[in-house]
Amino acid sequence: MSGPFRLPSGGLIDRGRTLRFTFDGRAFAGHPGDTLASALLAGGVRLMGRSFKYHRPRGPLSAGSEEPNALVTLRSGARAEPNTRATVAEIYDGLQATSQNRWPSLRFDLMAVNDLIHPFLAAGFYYKTFMWPARFWERLYEPLIRRAAGLGRLSGEADPDGYDKGFRHCDLLVIGAGPAGLMAALTAGRAGARVILADEDFLPGGRLNAERLEVADMPGADWAAAVVAELAALPNLRLMPRTTVIGAFDHGIYGAVERVADHLPEPPPGRPRQVLWRIYARRAVLAAGATERPIAFPGNDRPGVMLAGAMRAYANRWAVAAGRRVALFVNNEDGLRTAADLAERGVEVVAVIDARPEGARLPGLRHLRGAEVVATAGRLGLRSVTLRHSDGRRETIAADALGVSGGWNPNLQLTVHHRGRPRWDEAIAAFVPGPGGPPGLAAAGAAAGLMSTHGALASGRARALEALADLGIAARAADLPRAEDAPVSLRPVWHVAGARGRAWIDQQNDVTVKDIALAHAENFTGAEHLKRYTTLGMATDQGRTGNVIGLAVMAGLTGRSIAETGTTAARPPYTPVAIGALAGRSRGKAFRPVRLTPSHRWAEEQGAVFVEAGLWLRTQYIPRPGETHWRQSVDREVLATRASVGICDVSTLGKIDIQGADAGAFLDRVYANTFSTLPVGRCRYGIMLREDGIVFDDGTTARLAEDEWVMTTTTANAVAVFRHLEFCRQCLWPALDVQLISTTEAWAQYSVAGPNARRLLERIVDQDISDAAFPYMAAGRVTVCGGLRARLFRISFSGELAYEIAVPARYGDGLIRALVEAGRDFDAVVYGTEALGVLRVEKGHVAGGELNGQMTALNMGLGRMVSRKKDAIGVVLSGREGLTDPGGHRLVGVRPVDPSAGLTAGSHLLEPGAAKVAENDLGWLTSKVYSPHLGHDIALAYLRGGEARIGSRMRAVNLLAGTETEVEITSPHFIDPQGERLRG
Amino acid sequence: MLIPHPLLGPRDAQEFVYLGDAALIDRPDGTAAGIEAFHDYLYLRDNPAGQHRELWYHEQGDRSWLVVTRDTVTHEILKAELARDVALARGRGR
Known part of the structure; x- marks a missing residue:
């Protein structure tokens, strides 16, 4: 016998097997079929928890998911899960359960002192008490309250188990497998409809398992088991026990959590602990039963x-x-x-x-x-x-x-998820589903306020038949089994009047009748105000046992009816959902996809350090033996590139093929500058505005043929630019002959930059690429390595003689190896994003820190590129007064007056002697690098009236970093301002 | 939400990117209209409680821009059209 309170016979438990578990370290035994609460009660344990506020000793109030009191921590170590309801937790051999919210023990809890001072801790206590002095809040009150608050504690360790998400579709979703749900599922299942029957319990049958009532002249539980056996054999019906439908969302989409392995010591290999299902249901029957109050x-x-x-x-x-x-x-x-x-x-x-x-x-x-x-x-x-x-x-x-x-409250929560309004039914003194609510969802049985077994069976069948008729699925009405149809016969009694002492309404939040009276006295009489003032109906049980009596007590105080008092709106989820289930597989490295460039494997072989750039992993720098600081590697890569030649993977740049007779005209409208005049075989730097006149993106676009172009975008904006171009093409100029396709991942592209760039490429490219044959800003199709099709662009981000060469992505690994091999004589380096950043800042090219979504072309010193001779996105609004202020921000260069002094990105520029306040802020450093070429830090900056200040001295102040440096404002072009190198 | 794509049938709204009021189709001609007209086009939107025509982009799908007529109160979707067809019908061309 598993415990002194176990009855000698009966019950839906397997007495042939004994499961051993512990509660607060004490050993207990139970049987398959037991919940933690049933097994503990059988063992003579009534005290299972302490209440939230007063630390009152509490035992289980219910036998289901509405439980407010018997909250425990299950398992230990990283698998410890706090605030689990003992009334629904299945026991298994070796289960460890621990009580919560008590110290030092459940039977002797020092925090129970709160119960002695309860007259001071009534509703609103925190709001009224911790008001003064204000500065005490952050330092004293909040930490103290936080320490005292809460029930269970998280383990603080990463959850070792997996969670997953899944998608299912059905004609009819039946929520709840009690008599109403079983009858609905049987009706639809026999009709051949695709049916999902989901039930939060591990044993289908609902209330029939808890009653001695007969159905079809047999015990209700036996009838339920027989129906479940028939349903389980239907190929068109999916039975989902241990699955709680947590919310009704738009267009027949339901969220459901399946507890796949919570009843096991740990999930079997390869299986998740829980699955969050998204169920697409054409119709649904809510047969979720009722909750006693x-x-x-x-x-x-x-x-x-x-x-x-x-x-x-x-x-x-x-x-x-x-x-x-x-x-x-x-x-x-x-x-x-x-x-x-x-x-x-x-x-x-x-x-x-x-x-x-x-x-x-x-x-x-x-x-x-x-x-x-x-x-x-x-x-x-x-x-x-x-x-x-x-x-x-x-x-x-x-x-x-x-x-x-x-009395019993229908579990109508899901009918409220779409602005449904519950209706007060005097006959059963409870809220029942009212008008509104999710289209396609109908309530049956106790969830609809029909409290008899016959009512449940009949309405389950009726709601299913209506749904099938809606869907055009022929169905036959199965015979209704014989069942009781007793009246409810209820006399509403919400609280016992004329009795002294605290009478509890919401046991989870320790809300008493007196607290409701206090809320009334302070005029928090509306249902939503009452909830927030007293915390009635908050926390894990959402007031499923306490809400209606709280509202009824308030109605009694105000003299309004309960219908007039109304109820708070239930929102998803119906029962608590673990964050792990919501996250699914999106954890750690799997939080988002990782994109690898074609040279990634090669770079790994070289010991490259990688950096995240959006979803991409890019080579940041490649240390060589003996280099102990990243700057050593980066300085070497920069100097070697400027001295001879460097290679960089730029495959992450967005690439869009644009074709069609009107492609040129299209480009004229999406770029601020003109493209239609560009000859075939040439490329041009373009600047793209948003319609509000702010710079959106930049890049080069090449004309490969009369009607064929290839655009490049920044890595960050590749997706957004493509979306924008499709908007322009489909919504603004639908009659233009222009087609787009993203080819970002189709091409591996490398920049080859430096004085020896051409000599290196001549060993790779099969055609003549002399300056005469392939001048600055040339672009075209070539072949490499004896015939592989490739694209070559003579463009430069570094200010050096430079090319970008592209081959189909599958040849990217081969090309990087070929380029490195061809560059061996030139001491070619492969440089990463850090060196790329240094080279472009030295040259004064704008990038991430400058393309910040706040600046115009004028601010960037590119104002002359904005052509007013044509209609292009953003051109009109870029002419607004506020955006054309001559004293506005302009791109400048910044260097420290003392070359040994450092600069800090984000520092603000102030006049010498000006107070360090926002009114004196004239601009800020957007990008800062150490220039090995110049031997000191340099930065790009936006500075008010910038051009006029070139040559003047200012202060770069960073209050966060606590730095202040005297700086000189310079041209943003630190190297080769005339551009002689890149034309070499 | 499910969006009834005119070419692909019902698709989950997660596959789409939302832009906003379909009035963005009615862009003024930049060679003729001035700052005022563009200001109104870009910034002044209706925010109805009820039927709303709005632009959705099927980014995880066929790259169609759709004009979806949705009731903002109930989320009922009354119609989904290809934005290109809507734009052509509204006189947009080249």
Whole structure:
């Protein structure tokens, strides 16, 4: 026998197998089919947690996912998972569970001192108390509150398990496998529709597994098992147990979390712990059942006090008695079932305290009509219940468990996810699905407010038939099995009036009736205000047991009806979702794809250091033996390039093939400067504006034939430029004959720069590339290495004689090796992005720091490129007054007056003697490098009235880095301002 | 959301990039219109609670720009057209 409270027979557990687990280090045993809560209750454990604010001892209130109290940490080490509901956690051999929010132990918790000072900790306490002095907030109050707050703690280690995402499609999604869901799935499944039946429980059947009610003249659980067996055999139906549908999204898309391996010690090899499914459903039936709600009375939170339906579930499904002497406090007919079932199973029922004055009494039980519970006793668990008879007389009864039923709330959360508005149904005193809500979703059974088994079966079948008819799928109405159709017969009792002491409404957030009264007194009477002021309905359970009684108490105080008071809007997710499930595989290196250049393998062989550039990994520099600092490598690469020749992989630049009779005209409209006049076999630097006149991108575009062009973009903007060009082509000038295709990944492209660039390339290129045959800014098709098709562009980013040569990407590895080999005599180097940056700053070319999305061509010193003779994107608005201020920012160069002084990128430029305040800020350093050629730091900068300040001295001030350097403003062209080298 | 692509059928909205009001198709002629007209074109947009015609780009797909008519309150999609067809119908050409 697994524990002193396990009943001798019955239950949907496998008594033939025993599973051993620990709770706070103590050993327990249970059976397959047990949850952690059922196994602990069987073992005599009622105290499972401490409450959030007052650290009150708490036991399980429920037997399902609505549990507010029994939150534990499962597993240990990196797999530790806090705030898991013991009521839904399946046990397995070796499970370690630990209680939370207590110190030093669950039974003796020093923080329970909060409970003694509770008069000071009412709703709004934090808002009112930690106001003054303001500077105490960050240093004192917040750290203290943070330390005291929260329930479980994260392990702080990386989760070793995998999570995944998946996509599924169906005609009908059935959410919940209770009687309504099973009947809906059966109806649609037999009709041949593609059906997904998802249920959060590991055992389909819903409430039928927790009841002794018969369906089709057999135990309900047996009927459910038979239906599930039929469904499982249908090829068109997918059964998804352990899967919670967490939200209804647009156009029939549902989110669902499948707990693939939470019930195992660890996921089997190659399998994830959880999967986040995106289910595309043409129609859906919400058969999520209902959640029982408690009644607020003093001391209603002691371990041993639980919902009557949960108590019945523990007895029927798990064969666990909630206590030795059980009392019940009910206001409706369903609660009486618990009394009958427990008595049937031989559990002593000492009293049935029924708030309803009228009606028949249960035979053979002490059924007290018109009575209410006014107090309870027991420090770590219930010992006695004090009731008030209908005549006002009080009586205290010894009892170690008290089942409470205040009625049932339909689980309508998903119907609210699309602005659906719940409707108050007086007959069952609960909110039911109202108008609005996700199109294609219909509620059935208890989720729709139909509380009988017959109602569930009938509405499940009806909603499925309606959905199938909508979809044009022929279906036959299956016979409805015989089932009970009892009325709810409820007398609303939200809280017991005229009783002293704290009566709990939201047990997870320690919200009491008194807190609701305080919110009312301070005029936080709206449902949403009430939630935020008192925290009613927040945290992991989202108030599934407490919300409606809280609203009802508020309605009683304001004199409005509950319908007028309204309810807060439920939002996804329905139950808590691990961040791991939302992240899926997007973790660590897999967070985003990595793009490798064609020379990557070669660069790895050379020991290159790589840098992330968007998704790309680019060679940053390639250290040689003996180089211990990156600057040594970069300086060498720069100097060798300027002295002889350097090679750089520039394949990451965006490349767009543009073809068509109107391609030239098209380019004239997307570039600020003119392209249509460019002769075939030439390329040109272009500047592309956004429509607001700000520079968007730059690059060179070559004309390979009359109607064929190839554009290059910056690495960063390759995707955005292509998108923009497609917008221009399709939306603005749809009749132009122009076609685009991105060829970024089709070509491996290398820059070859330096005085010996031509001599090196002459060993590779099969054609004549002398200055006369292939002058500066020439472009065209060539062959290399004896016949491989290639493209050659004579363009320079470094200011040197330079070319870019492109071959189909699959030859990129071969070409880099061929270039290095051909350059051996010239001491050719391969340089990375750092040297590339140094070379372009020395030459004064704009790039990342200058193309910052805030500057115009005029700011960049490229104002003359903007042609006003034609219509091009951004040209008109670039002429706005604010963008053409003669005293505005201009690109300049900056060097330290003392060559040994360093510059810091991001430093701001100030006049000598000006105070270091924002009003005196005249510009900033956009890019800074050390120029080995000049022997000191240099920088590019945007400076107000920049051209006029060339030659003057200023200060470069960086308040963050704490640096200040005297600088001289120069031309942005530090090297070869006349451009003699590149034309060489 | 699912977007009914006129050529490819229903496609997940994750495959698309959103731009905004389809009025961006109605770009003034830069050789004739001045700063005022371009200012209004670029910056003044309606923000209706209800039907909205907007531009979506099928970036993870066939690179079509679409004009999608969507109810911003319910997210119901009433129509999806090729932006090129819309532009031609609105008199845009070369």
